[in-house]
Amino acid sequence: MWHPEEFLEFLKGRRSIRSFKKEEIKEKHLQMILEAGRWTPSASNRQPWEFIVIKDREKLQKVSETTVYGKFFKLAPLAVAIVGKPSESPNWYQVDTSLVSMQMMLMAWALGIGSCWIGSMDREKAKELLGIANEDYLLTILPLGYIKGNIPKPKLRKSLQQVTKEI
Numbered sequence: 001m002w003h004p005e006e007f008l009e010f011l012k013g014r015r016s017i018r019s020f021k022k023e024e025i026k027e028k029h030l031q032m033i034l035e036a037g038r039w040t041p042s043a044s045n046r047q048p049w050e051f052i053v054i055k056d057r058e059k060l061q062k063v064s065e066t067t068v069y070g071k072f073f074k075l076a077p078l079a080v081a082i083v084g085k086p087s088e089s090p091n092w093y094q095v096d097t098s099l100v101s102m103q104m105m106l107m108a109w110a111l112g113i114g115s116c117w118i119g120s121m122d123r124e125k126a127k128e129l130l131g132i133a134n135e136d137y138l139l140t141i142l143p144l145g146y147i148k149g150n151i152p153k154p155k156l157r158k159s160l161q162q163v164t165k166e167i
Ligand SMILES: Cc1cc2nc3c(=O)[nH]c(=O)nc-3n(C[C@H](O)[C@H](O)[C@H](O)COP(=O)(O)O)c2cc1C
Pocket: 014, 015, 016, 017, 018, 068, 069, 070, 116, 117, 118, 119, 120, 155
């Protein structure tokens, strides 16, 4: 087990990564990232999600074109789309799948694999390309790749005083 101080440093050290080596993701690493997603907590343990691993280069390229700030991810060796299922948990599917994303991004970071939440996209077009059912929600597509170049400097965070109050 990590020392808690080390764990905090690990959390603080994660960055969104937008530049990837060409190197394929090792299958064991991919499985660990998916496994971290599978073990995410969810409301009433409904696990209202599905993960789509996108390895096909043409598909990656096409899906990246549906994004607003994610065109860079066509150069990632793969990406994982995280899909929420409102039919399985109408009130919590967005929260639960957001937690999945965080768990996957942290697992990836521990393996030296960079990722970045891709938020804005033409969801209808992306869903069609990925064969996602109409009623399901495409939360994000996480590109995954071993980190190329320097790790970006930390983005400024609000101070704890700004965001915390004790009562
Ligand atoms: C909900 C959400 C949507 C995001 N959408 C995008 C995106 O479309 N493209 C992108 O490059 N980064 C996106 N990001 C990454 C943020 O820009 C990034 O997390 C933030 O600037 C803090 O940087 P850090 O992750 O390196 O700490 C998104 C992050 C979140 C949580």
